[in-house]
Amino acid sequence: MRIDNTHKNWAIASLLIFGLSMLLYGIYRVPPSGVPMGGTALGLVFGSLGFAFMIFAALLGARKKVPVWRVGRAQTWMRGHLWLGLLCLPLIVFHSGFRYGHGLSAVLMTLLIVVVASGVFGAALQHYMPRVMTREVTMETIYEEIEHVRAQLREEAEELFTQATAETAKAAAAAGAGSTGTSVAVREDEAAPMRNFFEQELRPFLDNPGARGHALADQAQSRSAFVQLRTLVPPALHTTLDDLESICEEERQLTMQSRLHLWLHGWLLLHIPLSLALILLGAVHAVMALRF
Amino acid sequence: MIFEELNKIERQPNGAPVAAEDLLQLPVFKDVSPQFLKKNANATVWRHFKRGEIVCREGEFGSTAFYILEGTASVQLASPIAHVKAQGGPGGFFGRLTSKLTSRLAARQEDRREEEADRRSIPIDAPVDLAYDHPVAELGPGELFGEMTCMNYYPRSATVRAETDCTMLEMLRNVLDVLQKSKPFRAQLDQTYRRRALDSHLRNVSIFRGLTQDFIDHLRERVELLRFTPGQVICKQGEPADSFYLVRLGFVKISEAYPGGELVLAYLSRGDYFGEIGLLGGGGRTATCTALDHVELVRISAEDFLAMVEKFPGVRLGLENAARERQAANQERLRMVRSVPLERFLSQGLMEAQSLLVLDLDKCTRCDACVTACADSHDGVTRLVREGLRFENFLVATSCRQCRDPLCMVGCPVGAIRRRNSLEVIIEDWCVGCGLCAKNCPYGNINLHSFTAQAEDHENPGHKKAVVQKKATTCDLCTEQAEPSCVYACPHDAAHRVEPREFFSETLGQRAGTLKKR
Numbered sequence: 062m063r064i065d066n067t068h069k070n071w072a073i074a075s076l077l078i079f080g081l082s083m084l085l086y087g088i089y090r091v092p093p094s095g096v097p098m099g100g101t102a103l104g105l106v107f108g109s110l111g112f113a114f115m116i117f118a119a120l121l122g123a124r125k126k127v128p129v130w131r132v133g134r135a136q137t138w139m140r141g142h143l144w145l146g147l148l149c150l151p152l153i154v155f156h157s158g159f160r161y162g163h164g165l166s167a168v169l170m171t172l173l174i175v176v177v178a179s180g181v182f183g184a185a186l187q188h189y190m191p192r193v194m195t196r197e198v199t200m201e202t203i204y205e206e207i208e209h210v211r212a213q214l215r216e217e218a219e220e221l222f223t224q225a226t227a228e229t230a231k232a233a234a235a236a237g238a239g240s241t242g243t244s245v246a247v248r249e250d251e252a253a254p255m256r257n258f259f260e261q262e263l264r265p266f267l268d269n270p271g272a273r274g275h276a277l278a279d280q281a282q283s284r285s286a287f288v289q290l291r292t293l294v295p296p297a298l299h300t301t302l303d304d305l306e307s308i309c310e311e312e313r314q315l316t317m318q319s320r321l322h323l324w325l326h327g328w329l330l331l332h333i334p335l336s337l338a339l340i341l342l343g344a345v346h347a348v349m350a351l352r353f
Numbered sequence: 354m355i356f357e358e359l360n361k362i363e364r365q366p367n368g369a370p371v372a373a374e375d376l377l378q379l380p381v382f383k384d385v386s387p388q389f390l391k392k393n394a395n396a397t398v399w400r401h402f403k404r405g406e407i408v409c410r411e412g413e414f415g416s417t418a419f420y421i422l423e424g425t426a427s428v429q430l431a432s433p434i435a436h437v438k439a440q441g442g443p444g445g446f447f448g449r450l451t452s453k454l455t456s457r458l459a460a461r462q463e464d465r466r467e468e469e470a471d472r473r474s475i476p477i478d479a480p481v482d483l484a485y486d487h488p489v490a491e492l493g494p495g496e497l498f499g500e501m502t503c504m505n506y507y508p509r510s511a512t513v514r515a516e517t518d519c520t521m522l523e524m525l526r527n528v529l530d531v532l533q534k535s536k537p538f539r540a541q542l543d544q545t546y547r548r549r550a551l552d553s554h555l556r557n558v559s560i561f562r563g564l565t566q567d568f569i570d571h572l573r574e575r576v577e578l579l580r581f582t583p584g585q586v587i588c589k590q591g592e593p594a595d596s597f598y599l600v601r602l603g604f605v606k607i608s609e610a611y612p613g614g615e616l617v618l619a620y621l622s623r624g625d626y627f628g629e630i631g632l633l634g635g636g637g638r639t640a641t642c643t644a645l646d647h648v649e650l651v652r653i654s655a656e657d658f659l660a661m662v663e664k665f666p667g668v669r670l671g672l673e674n675a676a677r678e679r680q681a682a683n684q685e686r687l688r689m690v691r692s693v694p695l696e697r698f699l700s701q702g703l704m705e706a707q708s709l710l711v712l713d714l715d716k717c718t719r720c721d722a723c724v725t726a727c728a729d730s731h732d733g734v735t736r737l738v739r740e741g742l743r744f745e746n747f748l749v750a751t752s753c754r755q756c757r758d759p760l761c762m763v764g765c766p767v768g769a770i771r772r773r774n775s776l777e778v779i780i781e782d783w784c785v786g787c788g789l790c791a792k793n794c795p796y797g798n799i800n801l802h803s804f805t806a807q808a809e810d811h812e813n814p815g816h817k818k819a820v821v822q823k824k825a826t827t828c829d830l831c832t833e834q835a836e837p838s839c840v841y842a843c844p845h846d847a848a849h850r851v852e853p854r855e856f857f858s859e860t861l862g863q864r865a866g867t868l869k870k871r
Contacts (some may be wrong), residue, residue, distance in 0.1 A: 063845070127729075129838065191718055203738070204719060
C-alpha cells in the first residue's frame with residue numbers, strides 16, 4: 062500500500078496515541094526498579110491495548126479470506142493494520158518498562174520486534190515496488206501465467222529457428238541441384254553463426270532463464286550479442302534475429318516480474334507465521350501473568 | 354409432398370452429394386446455372402432424419418443451411434428462457450454483512466428488469482419466430498433454416514428436431530448465395546416470410562400491436578423485401594426519409610457522424626425497426642444505416658407508413674414517443690462524445706468506455722484480491738481479469754466497459770444482447786449461451802456462467818434430463834451492493850470504478866477533473 066496523504070488521519074491519530082502513552086508513562090511510571098511495569102495498572106493498560114492492536118492487525122488476514130464480507134473496506138483494514146500494528150511496539154515497550162525480560166517475555170519481545178520490523182520492511186517494499194514493477198516490467202502478465210507465457214516464448218523461438226533453418230536447408234538443396242535460388246535464400250554456412258548462437262546461448266537461456274551469469278539475462282550484453290550476430294549473418298535472417306531478441310527481452314521482463322513479485326510478497330512468509338506465533342504466545346503470556 | 358418433382362429424383366444416402374441434374378428438377382433451382390451446380394457438386398448433400406432425430410442444436414457453430422424437402426421439423430429453444438440474476442447482499446442484517454451474491458436463473462415474470470425488451474416472440478434463424486412463453490414452432494417442406502449461420506457464420510439460433518421422417522438438402526454458402534439470386538427461390542422465401550413471419554414481426558414491436566388484421570393483410574402484399582450486402586449503406590444521414598424498415602435478417606449498424614468521428618448508436622437485428630424518426634419529422638434521415646453482414650429488410654413505403662399512422666392514432670402516438678426517446682438518447686450520447694478529448698482515448702479504445710475498472714499500478718501489489726472478491730461474489734465465476742490495456746500508470750482491467758460501439762452485440766443469433774438507454778449491456782432471457790458475444794468482445798469482458806437445468810431428453814422424447822446450460826453474463830457492477838466487490842476488497846486503494854473521461858481528464862491535461870468514482 063502506498064503511504065501517502067490519504068494516511069494523514071491515521072498518522073495523526075497514531076502519533077496522538079503514542080504521545081499520550083509516552084506522557085502517561087513519564088508521569089505515572091512507578092519509580093522502584095524492582096517492580097515490573099507490566100504488573101501495574103498502567104502497565105496492564107499498555108499491555109492490553111498493545112495486545113488488542115495486535116489482534117486487530119492479525120484480523121486483516123481473516124478479513125482478506127472473506128472478501129465478500131461487508132465489514133469495512135479492505136483499505137481501511139489495511140491502514141488500521143499498518144498504523145495500529147506499528148503502535149504495538151511502543152505500547153508493549155511501555156508495558157515492559159523498557160526491559161527485555163527473560164523466558165517467554167524475551168521470546169515475545171523478540172517476536173514483536175521481528176514482526177514489526179518485517180512489517181515495516183514489507184510496507185516499504187509495497188510502497189516502492191509497485192512503481193518499480195510498473196516502470197520496469199512493461200510486458201507484465203498475470204503472475205500465475207508466467208510459466209505458461211514462458212512455454213509459449215520457447216515454442217515461438219523454436220518455431221522461428223526451425224523456419225529459418227528449414228529455409229536455409231531448402232536453399233542449400235536448391236544450390237546443390239544447380240538452381241540459382243532466390244535472392245533472399247541463405248546458404249547453410251551463412252546461417253551457422255545463428256544456429257550456434259541459438260543452440261549454445263538462446264535455447265539454454267529460455268530453458269532456464271533464472272540461471273545466474275547468463276549473457277542474455279543482461280540487457281546490455283544481450284543487445285551487444287545480437288548486434289554482433291547481425292554482422293555475421295546475412296540480412297535475410299535479420300528479421301528472425303529481431304524476433305528472437307524481442308523474445309529474450311520478454312523473457313527478461315518475466316524474470317524481473319517474478320523477482321519483484323517475490324520481493325513484494327516473499328516477506329509475508331516470515332511476517333505471517335511470526336505474527337501468529339506472537340498472538341498465540343501473547344495470549345499464553347497474558348493468561349499466565351494474570352493467573353499467576 | 355409439395356414437390357411433385359421429388360418423385361422423379363432418386364434419393365441418395367445420407368451425406369451423399371446431390372447431383373446437379375437432380376437439383377435442377379426442383380423448382381427452386383430452376384434459375385441456377387447447371388455449370389455452377391456441376392462445379393459445386395459437393396456443396397449440396399442429402400440429409401435424411403428419422404423422427405425425433407436432432408438436425409442442429411442451438412449455439413453450435415456451423416456453415417450450412419437446410420432446405421426441407423419432405424417431412425416436418427420442430428424448431429425450439431432448449432435453453433431456459435431466463436436471465437442470470439444475482440441475489441443476496443443488502444437484505445436483512447446478515448445480508449448487509451456480506452456481498453456474496455448467488456446467481457440463478459430468473460424469468461421475466463419473476464424478475465422484470467428495467468428496460469427489458471417487451472417482445473412477445475424471439476427472433477431465430479428460420480422463417481418463423483418463437484413465442485416467448487412457448488418457444489416451439491414447426492417447419493415444413495419448402496422452408497429454409499440456418500440462413501444466418503450459412504451466410505454469416507453465426508451460431509445456430511435454435512434446436513431443430515425432425516418431427517416426422519424428413520428429407521432435407523444441406524447446402525454451403527456458395528450454393529445458398531446463388532440460390533438467393535434465383536427468382537423462384539426468392540419468391541418462395543418471400544412468400545413464406547409474408548405468410549408466416551411478417552405478422553409476428555410487426556406485432557413484436559409494441560407500438561404496432563394496435564394494428565388491425567385487415568391492415569396487416571393490406572401491408573403484407575404492399576411491403577417490399579430488400580437485400581443488402583455487407584458494408585452496403587442502406588440510407589445516409591441527411592438524405593430525405595422515404596421508407597420505414599423492419600429488419601428481417603442480419604445486423605444493421607446505426608451511426609451518427611460527429612466532428613472527428615462516428616458514434617455507433619445501435620446494432621439492430623431481426624425484429625428491430627428504423628426509419629420512423631425521419632418519416633415522422635418529415636425531414637431527412639437522422640443517422641446512417643449500414644448493413645453489417647447479409648441483411649434483409651422489410652421496406653414499408655412512406656405512403657403506407659403515413660397511411661398507417663393516420664389510420665391508427667395509437668400507433669402514431671407510440672412511434673412519436675419512441676422517436677422522441679431515441680432522439681433524446683442519441684443527443685445525450687453525442688453531447689458526451691463532443692465534450693471528450695479524443696486523441697489518446699481513441700488510441701487505446703478508452704473513449705468507448707462508459708465505466709472502467711482501473712487499477713493504479715503504482716499502488717497495486719498484484720495481490721489479486723479484486724479478482725478473488727469478484728469470484729467469491731459471483732458463485733466462483735470471476736467477471737474480471739487483472740490484465741488489459743495500460744494507460745499511463747493505470748491498468749484498465751478486463752471488466753465490462755459498456756462501450757459506445759458494442760461489438761459484442763454483433764452476430765447474436767437470437768438478438769439477445771442489447772443495451773439500455775444508459776448504454777449498459779443487458780442480456781435478454783433467450784440467450785442460448787453460444788458464446789459469440791464473449792468471443793466478439795475485444796476486451797474479453799463477457800463470461801459464460803454455467804447452470805444445471807432440466808431440458809428435454811431428445812433420446813427419450815417426453816422425458817427431461819439435467820443438462821448444463823450456459824448464459825452470458827457481464828460485470829453488473831455489483832448493483833445489489835453499494836460498491837463493487839472488487840473495489841471494496843482492494844486493500845491498497847488501487848482499484849477504482851471510474852467514469853473514464855472525468856478520471857483521465859487530469860492526466861490528459863484537458864481540465865482539472867475530480868476523481869469521480871462510481
